[in-house]
Amino acid sequence: MPRKLRLLIIEDEAAIRTGLIDVFVYHGYEVDFSGHGVEGLNKALTGKFDLILLDVMLPGINGLEICNRIRVRDRSQAIIMLTAKSNDEDIIEGLSLGADDYVAKPFSVAQLVLRVQAVLRRTRNGTSQCQTLQLGDDLSIDCQNLTGRRGDENLSFTRREIELLQYLQLNWHRPVPREELLNKVWGYANHHDIETRTVDIHIVKLRRKIEVDPAEPQLLITVRGAGYRLIGQSQ
Ligand code: CA
Numbered sequence: 001m002p003r004k005l006r007l008l009i010i011e012d013e014a015a016i017r018t019g020l021i022d023v024f025v026y027h028g029y030e031v032d033f034s035g036h037g038v039e040g041l042n043k044a045l046t047g048k049f050d051l052i053l054l055d056v057m058l059p060g061i062n063g064l065e066i067c068n069r070i071r072v073r074d075r076s077q078a079i080i081m082l083t084a085k086s087n088d089e090d091i092i093e094g095l096s097l098g099a100d101d102y103v104a105k106p107f108s109v110a111q112l113v114l115r116v117q118a119v120l121r122r123t124r125n126g127t128s129q130c131q132t133l134q135l136g137d138d139l140s141i142d143c144q145n146l147t148g149r150r151g152d153e154n155l156s157f158t159r160r161e162i163e164l165l166q167y168l169q170l171n172w173h174r175p176v177p178r179e180e181l182l183n184k185v186w187g188y189a190n191h192h193d194i195e196t197r198t199v200d201i202h203i204v205k206l207r208r209k210i211e212v213d214p215a216e217p218q219l220l221i222t223v224r225g226a227g228y229r230l231i232g233q234s235q
Helices: 014-026 037-044 063-073 088-096 109-125 159-170 178-184 197-210
Strands: 006-010 030-034 051-055 078-084 101-105 132-135 139-142 147-150 153-156 220-223 227-230
Touching (some): 051 063, 063 088, 159 178, 159 197, 159 227, 178 227, 197 220
Antiparallel strands (some): 220 227
16 A cells, blocks of 8 residues: 655644644645744654645744755755735745745635645656756756756756756647646646746746846747747757
């Protein structure tokens, strides 16, 4: 029998935390939890969780800093941030720090469960498509190790960024709509009520890493009204 998926919930509001624990235990997960930033971070750094649900406002250390510290240690840890709906800056910063996704409060529990399942589906499939991506004249990306080099510069990527590049590479001959990226890369079957901003934020992050001038992308281009396209590949 496969082992249960392990979830860590870091959330200081007891009512929300208890509700989440109940829901995910009901769905068959093994759940650990913390209501404090420092304790939560220490648990997160054990590396034994398949996914971490991480609140932003926490006593001790806030969730953005926790996300950052986890990423320094482990770029492949699956993390979903729980953010306040009104706070765009938290959402953008969380995704910039390498969270796989975010869910804005107040959230529907059913949607959160779907998001958790989608992230886990992606992360447990691994990065099996390409080993190495060559882009432009001097950029190479190691898809297994989530690292890259452009000239003398070392780059590091999150797993989600690599998956996004891999999917665009597979479909190099056409622009890929954001809805398709949400479906294929994020694993969301029904995206009508999910913000497509997640895709755009990841594209911006990727351009900062791979483009010589992120404001004038030459590799990861926007095709107006059609989506994103990856060009400039050498085999
Ligand atoms: Ca909180």
